[in-house]
Amino acid sequence: MTAQQPLIAVIGGTGKLGAALARRWLNAGLDVVIGSRDPTRAAHTAARPARTGQSLRVVSNQEAAAAGDIVVITVPYAAQADTLGDIRIAVAGKLVVDTTVPLVPPKVMRVQLPPEGAAAVRAQRLLGESVTVVSAFHNVPAQRLAADERINCDVLVFGDSREARTRALRLVKAAGLRGLHGGPLVNSAAAEALTSVLIFINKTYAVDGAGVLLTGQFTELDGE
């Protein structure tokens, strides 16, 4: 760890996806703070780091957002707007990595994109232009992320700033996954919609966590 290392705040970090990501980042030696609507409960349920010595704090979502250099949103779609409203001031000027998938129960196997076109675009509008929103981790099965197994699933990263996508791609790599630039934030619709398709496939083919791999001979990009 260096002094320059960014602090990652995982908002909703007691949920399946948030806890799994926090745990993987902690194990990779990154600094993580977990935000929760109920920090007392969170302190008990939050994923524990396998190694010692890393910082693990569980605080309120607002405190976590205020402390973090990079703020990762891992809350259900139904809680996205309220959560972003709560942390809006705290994340001004920061990089926000939104993982929201617009699943609308009970029809979670049916693609139901929001009027904005994508949950990530909705996040950007709710947070305002001072915040740089990228989106990622839509298609990774949380139960596989929680286990320490190798995951056969790529992570597409969307955002209007290439530099911001590159920062998020470092987090993807630290979580043990391959990340790929997926283009502007509006393209997040593709990965968000794909999640409903993956849930449909899990049910139809009795798969425990279908994933998606991009195929082709990829060049390595400078500095990534």
Add this chain to the structure above:
Amino acid sequence: MTAQQPLIAVIGGTGKLGAALARRWLNAGLDVVIGSRDPTRAAHTAARPARTGQSLRVVSNQEAAAAGDIVVITVPYAAQADTLGDIRIAVAGKLVVDTTVPLVPPKVMRVQLPPEGAAAVRAQRLLGESVTVVSAFHNVPAQRLAADERINCDVLVFGDSREARTRALRLVKAAGLRGLHGGPLVNSAAAEALTSVLIFINKTYAVDGAGVLLTGQFTELDGE
């Protein structure tokens, strides 16, 4: 070939995707008729079957649609509405496999789904309820389909009727690809949007035709 074998009409069959699919189906021993806005030109440019003995006719789009038992639409997005208007009467009661991807030049690397949510849903609305629309083949690089190589890309098939999806999945298999049920027609948005992401990836990573594979342990479905 049996008398029961359906005749496949490929509308826009002189385009890259249509010609490649027609060629693969002909080589698999299926009966194919090619439709074109300009049949005289089409007769020269249409892909030729590698084996002899199969039926290959190039006619107008309307004639092809009238003759076909299954009608496959392979026209650019800008031509989708006009083409479907031309064949609307001819396809009444039939299975239509729409391959339309809503690419809006010049920003083809940017997801721009239509107001209906998906080009496939638009096709269903334009053709009316007497027609059974499924969608497929959105993500397969046409240049790889045109070559006789193995393609590292799955085909997601969308449609509100499982029986109709299953019929389309047989065509996917005959074209040498793995097809998977992707859920209701609205879910087509996922694969349609993904095409813009794949084009972005091709450019960003200098890939010649990135594709997408679904990962997981899939059960085999009865009769497929």
